[in-house]
Amino acid sequence: MFLQTDAVLGEDAIAELKALADIINKSIATIETSMKDSSLAYPSPAASFSPQSEAGRNIPEVQTAGSNIVAAASQLISIVRPPPLTLIAYALQFHVPTALRIAIITHTAEILRDAGPQLARVLRLLATNHVFVEVAPDVFASNRLSSMFDTGKSVEEIIAHPEKKYEGTIAFGALLEHFTDDVFPTSAVLPNVIVDPKVGRLNDPTKTAFNQAFKTDLPFFEWFDLPEQTHRMARFGIAMDGGARLAAPDTIIQGGGVGSQCMSLAKHYPQLSFAVQDRAPVIQEGVEFWTKSLPNYIESGKVLLEAQDFFTPQPVRKVSVFLLRMVLHDWSDEYCIKMLRLLRAAADESTKLLIVDNIVSYACNETSTNNIRGAERPLPPTPLLPNLGHTSVIAYYTDLTMMTLLNGHERTLLEVQGLMKESGWKLVEVYYGDPFAVGQSKAIGVPV
Numbered sequence: 001m002f003l004q005t006d007a008v009l010g011e012d013a014i015a016e017l018k019a020l021a022d023i024i025n026k027s028i029a030t031i032e033t034s035m036k037d038s039s040l041a042y043p044s045p046a047a048s049f050s051p052q053s054e055a056g057r058n059i060p061e062v063q064t065a066g067s068n069i070v071a072a073a074s075q076l077i078s079i080v081r082p083p084p085l086t087l088i089a090y091a092l093q094f095h096v097p098t099a100l101r102i103a104i105i106t107h108t109a110e111i112l113r114d115a116g117p118q119l120a121r122v123l124r125l126l127a128t129n130h131v132f133v134e135v136a137p138d139v140f141a142s143n144r145l146s147s148m149f150d151t152g153k154s155v156e157e158i159i160a161h162p163e164k165k166y167e168g169t170i171a172f173g174a175l176l177e178h179f180t181d182d183v184f185p186t187s188a189v190l191p192n193v194i195v196d197p198k199v200g201r202l203n204d205p206t207k208t209a210f211n212q213a214f215k216t217d218l219p220f221f222e223w224f225d226l227p228e229q230t231h232r233m234a235r236f237g238i239a240m241d242g243g244a245r246l247a248a249p250d251t252i253i254q255g256g257g258v259g260s261q262c263m264s265l266a267k268h269y270p271q272l273s274f275a276v277q278d279r280a281p282v283i284q285e286g287v288e289f290w291t292k293s294l295p296n297y298i299e300s301g302k303v304l305l306e307a308q309d310f311f312t313p314q315p316v317r318k319v320s321v322f323l324l325r326m327v328l329h330d331w332s333d334e335y336c337i338k339m340l341r342l343l344r345a346a347a348d349e350s351t352k353l354l355i356v357d358n359i360v361s362y363a364c365n366e367t368s369t370n371n372i373r374g375a376e377r378p379l380p381p382t383p384l385l386p387n388l389g390h391t392s393v394i395a396y397y398t399d400l401t402m403m404t405l406l407n408g409h410e411r412t413l414l415e416v417q418g419l420m421k422e423s424g425w426k427l428v429e430v431y432y433g434d435p436f437a438v439g440q441s442k443a444i445g446v447p448v
């Protein structure tokens with residue numbers, strides 16, 4: 001249902017601009033005070049990125065202030081920019097991923113020398129989006145954002161061993177390459193798929209925009225297994241590895257990739273043991289991954305690496321936690337329910353179900369979910385959108401990514417609750433994480 005905006009919002013644009021400016025000013029004051037109190041420096045956009053240099057930004061009140069500034073600034077832009085320009089800017093935004101991909105595959109962050117006129121035009125678009133700086137006409141320098149995909153390796157080293165480009169690095173470029181090479185072409189055909197009466201609105205993972213864009217009948221993950229897609233599969237594994245930082249004791253990690261989440265936990269909590277389950281080709285890579293980094297875990301059986309399909313029954317054994325990170329969002333409800341019912345069948349009364357995914361909010365006020373621990377959150381200051389607008393936009397980009405690749409989707413809390421209800425689990429607790437967190441919300445279920 002659509003309502004006229006005048007019926008919903010006030011009409012006083014100047015009052016709204018002032019309220020937004022006030023949020024920005026107060027938030028900057030909070031950041032300034034917090035930096036003084038903590039003796040940390042707020043990271044400069046000119047300085048190269050390192051996880052340690054983000055310490056100031058990671059203080060909780062600074063995160064909240066930052067998320068309010070992002071939400072307020074984008075809302076402010078939407079008020080002051082002429083509407084045709086805002087819509088044209090949105091419609092042509094796809095050139096940004098193209099330019100990013102060109103910068104990555106030409107190793108520009110590593111080269112950073114006088115790049116010649118074609119590349120200069122690409123870099124100028126990026127510099128206009130604050131990735132690289134044009135320090136003089138046609139001369140570009142790195143900055144904090146571009147340093148995120150600089151591997152620190154020499155160009156000679158990368159060209160000699162392209163398959164090792166991201167080895168031993170934070171590998172953020174691999175994630176950007178996945179988005180700009182695997183996902184971007186699928187978004188271009190999504191409009192055709194949505195209006196096609198033969199395929200639109202289907203839940204089938206083989207009738208997607210991805211299937212049309214890459215002219216294949218295989219589901220996305222099985223397509224990765226083709227010999228000609230080996231580099232994409234390896235790149236996806238590296239990209240996922242970068243984000244995997246959590247698990248729990250005696251955990252079965254379904255769709256766990258090569259097991260990076262539990263390796264990170266194993267290093268901090270040596271008393272824990274794990275079973276990592278995924279498709280056979282991924283588990284094969286997992287064996288190499290563990291043999292290289294923590295071989296004694298395989299030898300002692302503290303980690304089991306198991307080829308296990310989501311849609312076949314679990315082996316019978318005692319399980320404390322089933323952890324599914326970035327798994328349910330790949331599938332439509334029908335498939336998720338099948339998967340969760342199989343886990344329920346293998347659970348006892350003390351087993352927990354831990355789902356780690358984006359939990360998306362509506363862009364308006366939501367139905368109360370205060371019967372779920374952790375579900376109630378304070379609303380952002382007026383006139384920001386209840387979902388913090390642009391601060392949360394990546395979750396909605398990810399939602400459409402899931403739609404194009406697999407007919408999957410990111411879910412609201414009520415939708416997660418619905419999946420659990422249909423499959424013999426009860427949603428009892430949720431952790432949303434900080435306002436900038438992507439894919440880190442945790443929903444905990446118990447058997448019913």
Ligand SMILES: C[S@@+](CC[C@H](N)C(=O)[O-])C[C@H]1O[C@@H](n2cnc3c(N)ncnc32)[C@H](O)[C@@H]1O
Binds near residue numbers: 282311330
């Ligand atoms: C988005 S990735 C998430 C990987 C990992 N959990 C993480 O967070 O980094 C989804 C995983 O599901 C696996 N997968 C897809 N279809 C599967 C199936 N039918 N059975 C088991 N695993 C599957 C993929 O191979 C992939 O590793």
